[in-house]
Amino acid sequence: MKLYIQADIEGIAGMADFERRDDHSAENLHRRLRLRKLYTAEVNAAAQGALEGGAEAVTIWDSHGAGNSIIVEELDRRVELITGDYHRAPWLPFFEDGYDAGMYLCAHAMAGTPFACLPHTRVVLNGKAYGEAGMFIVQLASHKKTTLMVSGDRAAVDEALALVPDMASVTTKKALGPYIVKTRTPEAVCEEMHAKASQAVKAWKDMPLYDISPPYVFTYTREGVEQEYVGKSDDLVDVYRRFVNTAYGLEGGNQCTGREGLDQFLPEEYKHKLT
Numbered sequence: 001m002k003l004y005i006q007a008d009i010e011g012i013a014g015m016a017d018f019e020r021r022d023d024h025s026a027e028n029l030h031r032r033l034r035l036r037k038l039y040t041a042e043v044n045a046a047a048q049g050a051l052e053g054g055a056e057a058v059t060i061w062d063s064h065g066a067g068n069s070i071i072v073e074e075l076d077r078r079v080e081l082i083t084g085d086y087h088r089a090p091w092l093p094f095f096e097d098g099y100d101a102g103m104y105l106c107a108h109a110m111a112g113t114p115f116a117c118l119p120h121t122r123v124v125l126n127g128k129a130y131g132e133a134g135m136f137i138v139q140l141a142s143h144k145k146t147t148l149m150v151s152g153d154r155a156a157v158d159e160a161l162a163l164v165p166d167m168a169s170v171t172t173k174k175a176l177g178p179y180i181v182k183t184r185t186p187e188a189v190c191e192e193m194h195a196k197a198s199q200a201v202k203a204w205k206d207m208p209l210y211d212i213s214p215p216y217v218f219t220y221t222r223e224g225v226e227q228e229y230v231g232k233s234d235d236l237v238d239v240y241r242r243f244v245n246t247a248y249g250l251e252g253g254n255q256c257t258g259r260e261g262l263d264q265f266l267p268e269e270y271k272h273k274l275t
Contacts, residue, residue, distance in 0.1 A: 001204060002057045003050050003148075004099040006092070006136050007043045009064040010108035010118040011152025013172040013189045014038055016181045018118055019065065038186050039064070040071045042151065042172075043105050045190035047079045049197030050103070061086075061093065063132075064106075087250050088258075090274060091241045092139060101204050102140045103197065106172075107133040107152030109159050116155035117175040124219045126212075133160045135240065141210035142236035148200040148207055151193060153181065163210050168200040212236065220247045241274050 009015065015035055020028050047058045061082040062070040072081050082093055109116035110123075110131030121132050130138060133156060137147045150160040151170040161169060170192050173183035200207075216231035216239045229246055231239030245252045253274030256263045263271075 001055055001100040001201070002098060003055045003059070003201065004095060004102045004140075005043060005047065005050075005058065005060045005105055006063050006102065007039070007060055007070070007105040008108060008132060008152075009035060009039045009069055009106055010120075011106035011156055011172055012038050012042055013183050013186045016117060016173075016183070017179050021065070036069050036071055037074070039069055039106060040074045041186060041190050042193055043070060044075050044079070045193040046103060046105055046149070046151070046197040048076050049194035050201045051076070051078055052194075053198035053201030055201050059094065059097075059099070087252065088254055088256070090253050091244050092136075092237055095139075095143075095237060099145065101146050101148050101201075101207070102136065103149040103200070104133040104136045104147060104160065105149075105151045105193075107131070107150055107156040107160065109153065109155040110134070113155050113159065115175050116178065117153040117173060117181050118178055119155070126217055127219075131156070131159055134163055137163050137210055138212045139237050139240060141212045144209065146204060146207040146209055148204050149197055151189075164208060166208055168196040170196055216240075218243045218247070222247065245274050 019032055043060050047060060050058050059080045059082060063086060067084050067086050070081060075081060086093060109119040110129060111120050112122060113119040123130050123135055133150055140147055147164055147167055149168040150157055152172060154171050154174040157169045157171050170189060172189050173181040175181045214234040216236050218229040220227055229243045233239060241252055244250055254272055255266060255270040
């Protein structure tokens with residue numbers, strides 16, 4: 001089987017504050033590099049476990065920030081990595097390449113969640129609120145693919161298990177508030193990630209499928225006004241990509257380089273494919 005892993009960074013062990021990307025001090029750069037090494041180790045442990053459990057191929061999508069936080073040279077040689085600026089590409093990139101199941105790793109809870117570490121993002125689909133892990137689960141489910149495992153802080157894991165109670169899970173830390181946690185050590189988390197991922201892949205055909213079906217309607221607020229985005233197809237992955245572009249003004253699917261001298265050669269049809 002082919003496994004697709006989406007990963008974020010806020011759910012890793014030891015992280016209790018957001019990255020401060022505008023702080024270029026030596027201390028902060030050192031902190032960010034440490035976080036990236038911890039992030040890479042956790043997803044790599046899960047990938048290695050999945051491969052040992054029987055996965056024939058594992059792809060990891062680094063969906064945090066600018067998509068360049070996973071240290072590629074520290075990954076298992078059998079793994080493929082999707083890296084780069086996903087704001088200029090479709091959400092859930094390369095998903096159509098024939099994957100059988102997924103995992104969502106290093107998750108944070110959705111915005112508004114109490115006792116959660118760094119909660120953010122909240123998407124309302126068909127009247128139900130989902131976080132980033134939840135949207136991964138429902139998109140896979142809409143294509144009849146199961147999500148086998150989730151990892152992250154206690155609140156994020158509980159959020160995902162509320163959708164698919166039988167999936168494997170690894171709790172990395174527990175939050176007292178958004179910026180204070182009681183964390184497990186990276187070594188302990190990686191050891192469990194490896195074991196749980198292996199077990200999950202072995203049992204992947206028995207994992208229940210989350211129930212989601214069209215029509216797909218997103219509700220969101222823009223400039224203080226509540227609005228609806230009604231999907232025009234039965235493909236939730238496609239609908240969500242277009243919704244993200246509409247609601248958040250992203251460039252998903254836009255093939256422009258941002259360099260006028262080069263983009264002059266690009267056919268117009270590729271400049272805004274998903275708007």
